[in-house]
Amino acid sequence: MVAESLIQDMPWLQASVDRFHKLLVSERLPHALILPGREGDGAQLLAQTLARTALCSTPELGYPCNHCKSCLLHQAETHPDYFKIEPSGASLTVKVDDIRLLVEKFAATSQISARKVAVIFHAETMNTAAANALLKTLEEPPGNALLILVTEGTRPLLPTVRSRCQPITMNRPTLAETSTWLESREISSRVSAELLEALDYQPLRVASWIEEGMQPHWEHFRAIMSGVAQMQVTPVKAAAECKDVGMIDQLDWIDWQLSRIVRQAALEGNLPQPQHSRYLEQLSAMRSELVYSANVNAQLFSENLFMLWQQFNRQS
Numbered sequence: 107m108v109a110e111s112l113i114q115d116m117p118w119l120q121a122s123v124d125r126f127h128k129l130l131v132s133e134r135l136p137h138a139l140i141l142p143g144r145e146g147d148g149a150q151l152l153a154q155t156l157a158r159t160a161l162c163s164t165p166e167l168g169y170p171c172n173h174c175k176s177c178l179l180h181q182a183e184t185h186p187d188y189f190k191i192e193p194s195g196a197s198l199t200v201k202v203d204d205i206r207l208l209v210e211k212f213a214a215t216s217q218i219s220a221r222k223v224a225v226i227f228h229a230e231t232m233n234t235a236a237a238n239a240l241l242k243t244l245e246e247p248p249g250n251a252l253l254i255l256v257t258e259g260t261r262p263l264l265p266t267v268r269s270r271c272q273p274i275t276m277n278r279p280t281l282a283e284t285s286t287w288l289e290s291r292e293i294s295s296r297v298s299a300e301l302l303e304a305l306d307y308q309p310l311r312v313a314s315w316i317e318e319g320m321q322p323h324w325e326h327f328r329a330i331m332s333g334v335a336q337m338q339v340t341p342v343k344a345a346a347e348c349k350d351v352g353m354i355d356q357l358d359w360i361d362w363q364l365s366r367i368v369r370q371a372a373l374e375g376n377l378p379q380p381q382h383s384r385y386l387e388q389l390s391a392m393r394s395e396l397v398y399s400a401n402v403n404a405q406l407f408s409e410n411l412f413m414l415w416q417q418f419n420r421q422s
């Protein structure tokens with residue numbers, strides 16, 4: 107299981123753990139940290155580890171000991187001083203009510219650990235109301251509290267929030283690190299080079315894909331894409347055929363293929379065609395729609411994607 111992955115096996119995260127360790131031992135840990143990083147590279151896993159370390163009574167070089175009372179409670183998911191917030195609802199956003207509840211809990215004294223820790227996953231999905239509800243806590247943090255905001259970077263955080271948090275940088279894995287990690291989990295042989303590229307070499311994303319048996323969906327999607335490009339499949343039928351594939355994956359794949367064709371043309375010395383940039387802009391607008399709109403109709407979104415793909419192929 108990806109969830110059980112050991113952060114020690116992810117060398118690209120080590121620099122962030124070291125940095126956190128230094129802050130912790132020198133008692134310079136701020137009240138709020140921002141962790142910008144992709145979920146598929148292990149950002150959430152890193153945040154959870156740092157939270158456990160901050161609560162652990164005998165942390166070891168930035169890692170939790172895994173056997174103190176705090177660590178055991180954390181493992182049982184019953185730690186009274188740990189709170190987490192994740193995006194919820196159809197719009198998958200961090201809700202203002204959840205933030206209010208967190209602020210309330212944060213104001214109380216810690217029960218068993220020396221501090222209270224909260225992690226907000228996908229903090230970039232907080233709307234203005236949620237961010238404002240958090241602001242007072244950031245301005246006047248309760249004693250011994252640590253807030254970790256994990257942001258995927260798909261949209262900016264409000265400057266008022268960002269300026270009150272200290273960033274912990276997170277490296278992306280190198281290609282070699284991704285390969286080694288996938289090999290150690292015996293995933294390499296089950297993933298094609300193309301899928302790896304389409305998932306942007308994010309090791310955890312690849313692993314969860316394989317675990318969830320998504321490879322056949324990918325092969326199917328590629329076949330449909332090819333049918334649409336050759337005018338054998340209509341965008342409406344294509345969208346219906348691919349309804350089991352998430353909108354973000356569909357967008358990523360078409361974006362990936364299209365960019366690849368444009369790049370290839372440039373490599374072959376062909377002049378950039380004006381319509382190429384137009385299509386790339388359209389894809390980028392669709393990405394914004396997906397990020398910012400609460401209720402995107404999946405079938406329509408997918409139809410538009412395939413329509414764009416078909417027009418691109420007709421003109422290229």
Ligand SMILES: [Zn+2]
Nearest residue numbers: 162171174177
């Ligand atoms: Zn511990």
